[in-house]
Amino acid sequence: MRLATIVLAGVLLFSVNGFAQPPEEGLDTIRVTVTEIMVPVTVQDRDGNTIHGLKPRQFRLYDNGKEQDIQVDATYFPLSMVLAIQGNGAVDAVLPQIKRVGSLIEANLIGEHGEAAVLAFDHRLRVMQDFTTEPGNISEAIKKINTGSSTSRLVDAAYEGIRMLRNRPRNRRKVLILIGETRDNGSEGRLREAMIDAQLANVSIYTVNVSRLVTTLTGEKVPPRPDPIHPTARSMPGNVPATPTTVMQKGNWDGNSANFIPLMVEIFRDVKAIFRDNPMEALTKSTGGQEFSFVKTRGLETAISQLGSEIHTQYIITYNPSNKEEGGFHEIRVTVDHPDARVRTRPGYWLATVN
Structure with a gap:
């Protein structure tokens, strides 16, 4: 039985820019931004089981450390979802498994x-x-997907899915599910823009990752590109590049939203490309989603069941920030008055400076 979601009054995050009359030359432009934020919250116990039956009064939400004024209703948000499925030569052997679980996805x-x-x-x-x-x-529709070239425009697909969801009615919960490899190959857009767009549209992103080992062994073989860097020019240990793995090893990062925030801010500032090899990780963590993975059909079925269970048992919080004048990244922190609660939600959102 589906858990009734808990919501705070409000709908989506949006911006309104305008003037009562055209500005005169030489006058400063005043830009007004109206914002309402949707925050899906997963609450589990230490064993990973969903905690049901929490009351609105048990939730507290802080935006950049400031507790927000909230009004609570018990209302169900209907779901709008985009399934973005990789369809290139690398997943040729895996695609039949995905096609077989179409009815499970619907259910x-x-x-x-x-x-x-x-x-x-x-x-x-x-x-x-x-x-x-x-x-x-x-x-x-899933059965009609046929494999094509060796290119995999993962980031562009995420951006397109977000665009499709942005145009859905405001009273709907919006979820993008990416099914494919974790790597991108050939996108024209940038990860940074996709992340910001997802946050502005209140889109939660989940991924069902195809094992790269499987696609490497069974996928269409593509001749390797010549190494553009001469072996003598490569950095040796001691000057290790920043990747998600090395960041975790160096800083004891456990992958939760709070520890992800400094890395996400760096991405928004466009000064690092540490998630180049796994953009799915950045897309899920920046929106409060989660990564699932599979090798065989049974694993795919389990991933879909777990994903569906999470989406339909989350607590949905929305609020109107009291500190919209603070530009830059806004950190979101949610606490639950329950002794065994483990909370996961979106880490925050990026807000333009109000001039």
Whole structure:
């Protein structure tokens, strides 16, 4: 039975820029931003089991350390979902497994009053099915995906899925699910823009990762590119590049949202590319989502069931920030008055400076 979600009054995050009359030359431009933030919250015990039945009064939310004024209702948000599925040569052996679980995706992920769309990506971005509530349409759309080139425009697919969700009605919960390898190959857009756009549109991103070992052994073989760096010019240990793995080893990073914040701020400032090899990790952590993975069909079925369980048992919080004048990154912290609660949510959002 689906848990009734807890919401705070408000809907989506949006911006309104305008003037009562055209500004006169020489006068400062005044930009007004109106913001409401949606914050899905996963609450589990120490064993990873969902904690049901929490009351609104048990939640506290802090924006940049400032507790926010909240009003609480018990209301269900219908779901709008985009399934973005990799369809290039690398997943040729894995795609049949994905096609076989289309009905499971419909039953576990979309839910009552939900709608979904299907997007396939290789060097192209193909909308296989626009948003639909009709049973069976999603399964049929997934079955029509055929593998193409060696390119995998993962970041571009994420950006397109976010764009599709941004245009859905305001009263809907918005989720993007990426199914494919963790690496990007050929995107024109940048990860930074996709992350910011997801936060502005209140989109939660989840991934079902295809094992790179499987795609390496079974995928279409592509001749390796020549190494542009001469061996004598490569850095030796002692000058190790910043990657998610080395950051974790150096700083004891456990991958939770709070410890991810400094890395995300660096991405927003566009000064580091530490998630170049795994953009899925950045997309999920920056929006409060989660990564799942599989090797065989059974693992894929388990991942879909776990993903559906999380999405449909989350507590949904929305609020209107009292500190919108603070530009830059806004850290979100949620606490729950329960002795065994473990909380996961989006770490924050990026807000333009008000001039």
